[in-house]
Amino acid sequence: MTSTAEKPSVVGKKPADPAFKKKSPLTRIFASRETSIAIAVILIIAVTTLRNPTFLTSADGFRDLLVTPSILLVVALGQAVVIITRSVDLSVGSVLGLTAYLVGTLFVAFPSIPIPLMFLIGLAFGGLLGLINGALVAFGRVPAMVITLGTLYAFRGINVAWTGSNRINASDMPSGFLKLGTQQILGIPVLTIIALVALVVVAWYLHNTRGGREFYAIGSDPEAAELYGLQKTKRVLMAFVFSGAMAGLGGVLYAARYGTINSQAGDGFELQAVGAAVIGGVAITGGTGTVIGAALGAFLLVTINRALPVLGIPDFWQKAVVGALILGAIVLDRVMAKRNHQKLLEKRDR
């Protein structure tokens, strides 16, 4: 603060200062959160495969490795967009469960529904539930956490009231739909392809379009964004509709993958989705992070959970590992941010 007065010419020098030279793209890729998580995932897979080769090399093992994270991946994708706009959506688990049951019920009632239409129904229904959340948050001007906590209860309650002790079994759904859970194209499971397509589209949109950048602007400073003329209400609403739609898609994938749906489908998914996003570098305070990071976070969480029993750690400890990972990730983020800040201060004062 004091040094700026002593060195008035520093502003003019800045561009020539070697300290401000842009980092090469290669260093940036290697220093990114996404890369370190990807390395962690690969390490876990490698170690687990050494212990028990079927984890990766058997046909089923390879498929499960890719299919199981796909459901969490799409839900975390929606969650990441909501968190980037400085909200949180705790109702995703309930939306997933409700949509999964709707899909099952519709198949029982109309067995001949074309499968792509079912995906659209899932997306639309989830989006509708997300719209309820978004409207309450955006127009009520109340924190998303409380609203979505309320809808977490309400949606799950509706689900239990509707389902009771019933459940949808695999025999109730057309085999073409269930095959999606096992089918592969060029060795990659169909469900994973669907999740990856969604990921690529959203990642491109958030990174390259004006609308996508507005989510970041609103998340990093809501007041400034509004003063600048961005439509905060509209973007927050969009984020929640999108998160609901992704949870709905997750519900359809869940139905296809597991074939059995009871009233507790997706219970506790909100924690995993928030965890995946946070581990992937999406800061809970909004404005930073990428959906690719969140997707890798989802991959890491699910892979660790599947690897623990193989490594001889009872799967009771899964949750403790998830908690430690979340805490580790946010502390790491904080330390890095502080160091970065310090570096920038030093550069300015030099």
Added chain:
Amino acid sequence: MMSETTAPRTYKDFAQPIVRRLLLTRESAIIALLIVVLIGASLIVPSFASAATATYLMLDVATILLISLLMAPIMITGDIDLSVGSMVGLSSVVFGVAFQAGLPVPVGIVLALVVGAVGGLFNGWLITHIDLPALAVTIGTMALFRGIAVGLLGTTAVTGFPQEWTKLARAKIGDSPIPVIMILFVVLLIGAVWMLHFSKFGRGIFAIGLSKEAAAFSGVDVARTRLILFVLSGTIAALAGVYFTLRYGSARGDNATGLELQVIAAVVLGGVSVFGGRGALHGVIAGVFLIGALSSALRLANVTSDVINIITGVLLVASVIASSVLDWFKRQRARRALRSATQQPATTG
């Protein structure tokens, strides 16, 4: 007043009459709603108005009541503690494992409380010293504490606690329908009311919720206050965990799963602002009893738990929306009052 237009208008000219100030609050509204629900349930549900129902109602809400005593101040500072439900589970397991190892029950209780305090200290330290958001930290420790609890005991449960202790957890005071645990609660409540509403520390809590910077400049040790609240919250959650274990006679890793949501719902319903800075314990207690009485009445009327979940959720959403709608009306009225107050000297003079 009209003759002395130049006299400065004092605080009293703007203040509401004391009756209005006491009655027209969120807290009074919730207490009124609670009374309506109690009367309504007694009239509609035949078995509701009985001593046994009252006893079970109090036994059931005791866990949430205890935890809400600290959740309320934490939310008034603008933080949140999502890890309390998991801490109930963890302290239950610690208590159970200590008992299994042959330690006497009081030692087990102390151990559980220490674990609660350490867990709360961990939360508070990460939040105030590493400067992390409470939401993110306690989502992490919510998973961590639960994970340790489930990891330690797996799917097994510790049972067979001494009869005198399990009986004490369910005992009533003499012939009255009031359970013994309520004595403990009232003692802690008096402490909490003093801490939040009548001490310097408590004024600091409200000040932090309104503005951390302003609080720091007026001499409140912001970090210390927040840290202390998290330590106390962990400790009281552990105490609730011991009670929970003795009441049901079983220590399990998955005890009280999802309890944090119920506590937060009750606290918000009781008038604590989710933005921090406002709230009072009588409203919070009414909020806890409101949810408790509703679910107890519905259960007696053979309504299933899912409908209770729907009602809890809708109540929660409605209460926060209602307060923001009310605030909007109040702001409009204040703006109009201000406009007429500023115009008055011009018209009279």
